[in-house]
Every structure is written in C-alpha cells, then in structure tokens.
Amino acid sequence: MDQFMQQMVNGISLGSIYALIALGYTMVYGIIKLINFAHGDVYMIGAYIGFAATTYAQLGFLPALLISMAACAVLGMTIERIAYKPLRGSTRIAVLITAIGVSLFLEYVMMFFVGAEVRSYPVLLSNKVFHLGNVLINTQQIYIVVTAIALMILLQFIVHKTKTGKAMRAVSIDRDAAQLMGIKVDNTISITFAIGSAFAGAAGVLVGIYYNSIDPLMGIMPGLKAFIAAVFGGIGNIPGAMIGGMAIGIMETLVSGYGYSLYRDAVVFAFLILILILKPSGLLGKNIREKV
Amino acid sequence: MKALSKKNLLILGGLLLLYAAVLGLIITGIINPFYEITLALICINIILAVSLNLVTGFTGQFSLGHAGFMSIGAYTCAIINMQMNSMAGFLIGLFAGAVLAALVGILIGIPTLRLKGDYLAIATLGMAEIIRVIFLNLEITNGAAGLNGIPRFTNWTWLFIFTAASVVLINNFIRSSQGRACISIREDEIAAESMGINTTKYKVMAFAIGAFFAGIAGALYASYFYFIKPGLFGFLKSIDILVIVVLGGMGSITGSVIAATLLALITTFLQSFTEIRMILYAVVLIVIMIFRPKGLMGTTEITDILRFRFGRKEERIQ
Numbered sequence: 001m002d003q004f005m006q007q008m009v010n011g012i013s014l015g016s017i018y019a020l021i022a023l024g025y026t027m028v029y030g031i032i033k034l035i036n037f038a039h040g041d042v043y044m045i046g047a048y049i050g051f052a053a054t055t056y057a058q059l060g061f062l063p064a065l066l067i068s069m070a071a072c073a074v075l076g077m078t079i080e081r082i083a084y085k086p087l088r089g090s091t092r093i094a095v096l097i098t099a100i101g102v103s104l105f106l107e108y109v110m111m112f113f114v115g116a117e118v119r120s121y122p123v124l125l126s127n128k129v130f131h132l133g134n135v136l137i138n139t140q141q142i143y144i145v146v147t148a149i150a151l152m153i154l155l156q157f158i159v160h161k162t163k164t165g166k167a168m169r170a171v172s173i174d175r176d177a178a179q180l181m182g183i184k185v186d187n188t189i190s191i192t193f194a195i196g197s198a199f200a201g202a203a204g205v206l207v208g209i210y211y212n213s214i215d216p217l218m219g220i221m222p223g224l225k226a227f228i229a230a231v232f233g234g235i236g237n238i239p240g241a242m243i244g245g246m247a248i249g250i251m252e253t254l255v256s257g258y259g260y261s262l263y264r265d266a267v268v269f270a271f272l273i274l275i276l277i278l279k280p281s282g283l284l285g286k287n288i289r290e291k292v
Numbered sequence: 293m294k295a296l297s298k299k300n301l302l303i304l305g306g307l308l309l310l311y312a313a314v315l316g317l318i319i320t321g322i323i324n325p326f327y328e329i330t331l332a333l334i335c336i337n338i339i340l341a342v343s344l345n346l347v348t349g350f351t352g353q354f355s356l357g358h359a360g361f362m363s364i365g366a367y368t369c370a371i372i373n374m375q376m377n378s379m380a381g382f383l384i385g386l387f388a389g390a391v392l393a394a395l396v397g398i399l400i401g402i403p404t405l406r407l408k409g410d411y412l413a414i415a416t417l418g419m420a421e422i423i424r425v426i427f428l429n430l431e432i433t434n435g436a437a438g439l440n441g442i443p444r445f446t447n448w449t450w451l452f453i454f455t456a457a458s459v460v461l462i463n464n465f466i467r468s469s470q471g472r473a474c475i476s477i478r479e480d481e482i483a484a485e486s487m488g489i490n491t492t493k494y495k496v497m498a499f500a501i502g503a504f505f506a507g508i509a510g511a512l513y514a515s516y517f518y519f520i521k522p523g524l525f526g527f528l529k530s531i532d533i534l535v536i537v538v539l540g541g542m543g544s545i546t547g548s549v550i551a552a553t554l555l556a557l558i559t560t561f562l563q564s565f566t567e568i569r570m571i572l573y574a575v576v577l578i579v580i581m582i583f584r585p586k587g588l589m590g591t592t593e594i595t596d597i598l599r600f601r602f603g604r605k606e607e608r609i610q
Contacts, residue, residue, distance in 0.1 A: 035410045086582045093354050094585045096410050097538055100531060101577030108570035220527065224421075227414065266425035269418035276415050277403050 002134040007257035008250060013141040013210065015249020016148035020203035021226035022233070022241040023155060024076075024196030030172040030236035031192045033092060037099040038079055040223015041106035042197045046072045046204030047214045048114065054122050061124045061209070065147070068205045069198040076197025077190045085186070103223075110216040118215045121208040144206045151202060152242055158195065159238060168192055172236065221265065225252070228272040234285025243283060303460075311452050318448055328448070330560045332516045335451040336509045337552035339458045341536040342545055343505035346462050348534070349542035349591075350471070351498040352478030353405060354413045358506050358533045360420030363525035364396055365389035365507025366514035367433055370442045373515065382445035386454075386511040393507030394500045396423075401499035405492060408481075420530060427522045438521025439514075446515040454512060458505045463545050465501060474498050478543075535573050538580060540587055547589030 021043055028036045046068045053064040083102050087095045130137045159165035167188045170178040179185050207222070208214050229248040233240025248268060255267050275282065314331070317323045323331065344358045365386075372385030404415040427433045434440075465471045473494045476484040485491050514520045536555055540547030555573075562569040580587060 035414065083578055083582070090581070090585060092409050094581050096354070096413060097534070098578050098581040100534070101574045101581065103574075104531065104570055105574035105578065108567045108574065112567040112571065224414075224417070228418075231411075231414070262429050263425060266422045269421045272418045273404065273415050276407055276411055280407065280411065 003257065004254075005133075005135045007253045009135055009137055009141065010257070011250030011253035012246060013144045013249075014253055015246035016145050017203050017206055017210070017245075018222065018226050018229050018249050019242045019245025020148050020151060020199045020206070021222060022229040022245045023152070023238060024200045025227050026230040026233070026235055026238060026241040027168075027192050027196045029230065031168060031189055032084070032095075034084065034095050034099060035227065036196075037096070037223070038102040038106060039196065039200055040219035040221075040226070041103050041110075042072050042076055042079075042219075043200040043204045043207075043222065044214070044216060044219035045075060045106060045110065046201030047208045047218065048110065048204075049201065050205035050208050051119060051121060051214060054124060061143070061205075064124070065202055065205050068201040070201075072201025072204075073194040073198040076193040076200075079197075080190055080193040103219075107216055107219070114216065116216060118213050121212050121214065124209055140210055144210060147202065147206060151199060155195065155199070155238065164188070164191055225268055228268060228275075231272060231282055232275050234282030237282070237284045240282055240284035307456050311449075311456075314452070315448060327560075330556055331448065332446070332451055332512075333559065334553050334556040335455040336513050336516075337533075337536060337556050338455050338549050339505055339509040339512070340533045341540065341548040341552045342459055342462050343502040343509070344533050345537045345540070345542065345545065345548045346466070346474075346505075347498050347502040348537055349544070349548075350466055350478060351474040351495060352481075353495055353499065354409060355416040355499070355502070356413045356527070356530050356534065357400075357416030357418075357420035357423075358502070359525040359527075359529035360416075360423040361393040361397060361503040361506035362510035362513070362529070363423060363427060363520075363522070364393040364503075365510030366520050366525070367427060367439070367510075368392050368507070369511030370439045370514040370520055371432060373443055373445070374439070374441075377443050379445055382443070382515060386508060386515075389511040390504045390507035393510070394504035397500040397503030398496055401496040402492070405495045405499060417527065417530070420525075421527070424522045424525055427525075433522070436522060438519060438523075440519050442514050442518050442520070444515055444518060446512050451512060451516070454508055458508065459545060459549065462501070462505065466545070470494060470497060475543075532573075535577055538587055539576060541589035541591065542587060543591035544587070544589035544593055546594040547587055551588060 021039065024039050024042075025036060028034060028039070049068040049071045050064045053059045053067050054061075059067070079102055083098050084095060087098060125140050125143050128139045130139075157165075159168060167178070167183045168191070170181065170183055171185055171188045175185055178188075203222075204214075207218075225248055226245065229244035230241045231244070232247060233242070233244030248271075251271065252264055252268060255261070255264050260267070314323070318328065340358060340362065344355065347353050347355050347358075366389065368389035369382070369385035372388055373381045375381070376384065400416075400419050404412060404419065407415055428436055466475070473484070473489045474497075476487070476489060477491050477494060481491055510525075536551045537548055539555070540549070540551030558572070559569060562572070
C-alpha cells in the first residue's frame, strides 16, 4: 500500500508535466486539426533555454521559467507563421508531414549547435524530503505540481473569461463563421500556438529540474506520450488533457514501480491503440459524425 | 494478353542489361566495396519506399510504422540464418520474415485501419514502438545489444533479384483490379464503399503486402550488414522511408525509385555529417510540402512521360 501511494505521488508529478505538454497539443488540434509533432521539440528547446538562463545567466527558478515560456511562445508563433500558415488550405496529411519535418529540423539544428551529449541541470530548488507516513514527497515534486496547477488555472481563465479565449473557442468550433463575425482567425491561431508553446517551455524547465538531464532528442518520447494523454482525455478538450496527462503519468510510474520498466513505453502505446479502437473520441470528447 | 509480349520482353531485357552492367562495374572494381554499400542501401531503400508507397501513396493510408515490419523481417531472417548457416537458411529466413511481417500486418491492420488520417499515423507509430520494445526485451534477440555476426549471403545478385521482383510485383498489383480498388479508396473512401468495394479488405490487403516487402527489405538489410539492434528500427527509420516516398511523389513507383537512389547517394556523401543530413531531410520535407506537395513525380510514372514525348498522336490525345 505504501509503495502504491509512493508511486501515485511520483505519478502525479510526472503526470502534471505530461498534462502541461498535452494542453499545447490539444489546443492546437482543437483549432486547426493538426497533430503538431514539433510540440515535443518546443518543449526540448524550452528545457535548453532554462538551462542557459540558470547556468550562464545565474538566474533563479522563477525568472528562468518565465524566460523559457516567453521564448517558446515566440518560437511557437514563428513555426506556425513559416511552416503551417502557407498550408492552411492543404490536406491534413500534408500539414502532418510538414510538422514531422519541423520536428526533425528543431532536433538536429539543436544537435548541430549544442552537441548530442546529455547535459545536467544545476540544482535550482532545495531537495528537502517530507515524510507523510511512509510516503516521501520532495520539494521539487511540490513545486512541479503547484506550477502546473497554477498554469492550468491561468489557462482556464484565459479560455473562458477573456475575449481572446472566446475567439479561440469560436475559431475551433467553426472557422469560417468566426471569420464572418469579425474574428481575426490568423491572429487567434498564432495566440493559440504561443500559449501552447509557452506551456511546453514551462514543462521543459520543470523536467530539467526533476530529471536533472537534458539532450536534443528528449522531446520525442514525452511529446508522443503527451499526445496520447490528449487523445485519452478527448482531443481538443482542455480539462481532458489534464486528466489524460495525470492518467498517463500515473500509469507509467505504476508500471515501472512494479518492475516492468522496460515495457513502460510499450504499455503506453498499447493503451493508445486500445483507446483509439474502443473510444476514439476520448474520455470527454464529443462524437462527430462524418458527412459526405 | 501474352506473358511474353513485346513490352514484357523489353522490360526483362532492360533489367538484365542493368544487372549485367552493374555486375561488370563491380568485377572491374569501378564500384569499390565502399560504393557497394551504397548500392545495397539503394536497393533496400527502393523496396522499403515502393512498399510504403503502396500503403501511403496508392491506398492513402498514412503509416508511420514501416520500420516495425522491417525489423520483423530482419530479426526473423537473422535468427533462422544463424541457426542454419547456409544459402537455404538465408532464403528460408527471408521468406519466413516476410510472411511473419505480413501476418503481423494483417493482425494489426484489421483493428487500426478503421482509423483515419492522423489517428492511423499515430496508431501505426505506436505499433512499431511496441514491436521495438518487444525485440528490446526478448532473450532470443539479445536485447539492446542486438544480434551480431549474421552470416552474409546477400550480394548484388540477390539484392537485384529481390528489388526488381518487388518493384514489378507491386507495379502489377497496382494495375490489377485489386490495385484499382485500393486507388479508389485513396480518392474517396465513401464513394468507393458505395460502389461496393469492401474498403477494409483492400486496406488490410495493401497493408499486408506492404509489410511483406518491408520484411524482405529488413531481411536483406540484416544479411548484408551482419549486425542489427532494435535502435536501428525506431521512429526515425520510419521517417526516413516516409521522406523517400514524399520526395518521390505519393502514388508514383518510379518517383520512389528515383528518390531512394538520390537520398542514398546524399547519405553516402554526407556520411560524416549526420546532423547536416537530417537538417537537409527536414528542410526537404517542409519545402516540398509547401511548394510542391505532390513530390518530384506526383502520381505520374516515367513511362507516362516517355509516352507523352514519343507516343503516337492518337495516344497523346488521351
């Protein structure tokens, strides 16, 4: 039982990181129906920016987090403008292939400039351990969960209470109608990319602190898993992405905690295939009928 | 239709001539062992690209898991060939690998091919990852270290035979009534279904045939390069194959052949600059999608172009 509780604690902190990445996927998918393969690499670049800010500029946790989020927001908007915007009218497969291209580009440009070796993050947060019965919780985990929850509340506020959020929701429901109502669709899409990428940047810094190591290909696996989390929660649905992220994080730590860590990735992917077959719309997604 | 029509004899003659010419170059040493590796890569890439083109280009089912089928062929052939160290062992291993890959293709295809577009892409990607993790954990495949010292029976003759056979067979399949059913699914799945085409059956058929030839390519790879490990057949390998298909044109066999040759040559020249090669691949993908989404050849074949140039007038009007 203690081990189970301990794995739940670890799972929730890993899951909140997945949830942050999944939010970006789900927002972008909701608005332009694109699986943004490059999202995992934006998260990788966020981790590197955090690394540079803390190691070379000697900044603390909060400034590094904010700088990384801002830089990733700009990066996300640039990617959208250069690579995805010219393809607004193309087939979804064409945009998907472009997204794979952008992802490869970011990975290997980073590898070209910073090298393929793994770097270790400086210690930013004190690593004090609290005992709750037999369950151990350290300060880093608390920071991660608190940051993630704060950002999610902020996102809920933006999406539901501001004018920009209203525009985002309108564009995701019907782009043409939104345009007819005077919403600037291109700007709204840019803002969506900016917010999603900023969240990925935050997740990158948090992962750097939690796992203490970063490399240029670190974005592939978490990116795919966050996508699975978004699909599980119902893609295009923001609370769904949070629940999905937590679920995938907890599932992964439980599988490795009980001694099957080598099969961890396979279990997550098998889970994805099961969801896609049994309930492709996800937990909270709506079923959409296809019309001719 | 005669099997020995003038056209077929011409194709056979052309193939034999190509085979003899390259063999001559190898014997005289103009193609040295270093370039022979490139030659092998070209052949293996052609088989992979043409088989993925059948699934993605002709049937319109976007698959990101082709490397998974390749690894099944590679491991099966390697394990059988290491037990039976003979030419017969190689051939048995090769066909066993291809058949096994096709069976896995059917098994995975039936549930996942109900999905469409990007969902299918992710599902096939997940499937390839699962296959890789299984190979990583099995005793018989020697885990992450991989299999070393696989006997080498692959030479230019076998490479040529299997490459030519794959291209000709897939080309013939596309021109058969089953192949036309596959193309109709790509054009419009709902319309195809309402014309009475069993879409699931043909999608699974294309998927299984694609997997079969990917298995052959994997077996040739294992036998030619002595050494395989699960890391070779990851997500990036699937992307490599996809780049070839996209560059050549989704729906053009000759396009795939040309692109496979081109990219294998680029890989050889940029051997010591892996990062630059991958950046180049990425830029090629993005630029092609933005400026020429149909790839180099689109859906036309080289024979279409030749016929247009030199064909008789009445043919040209069509």
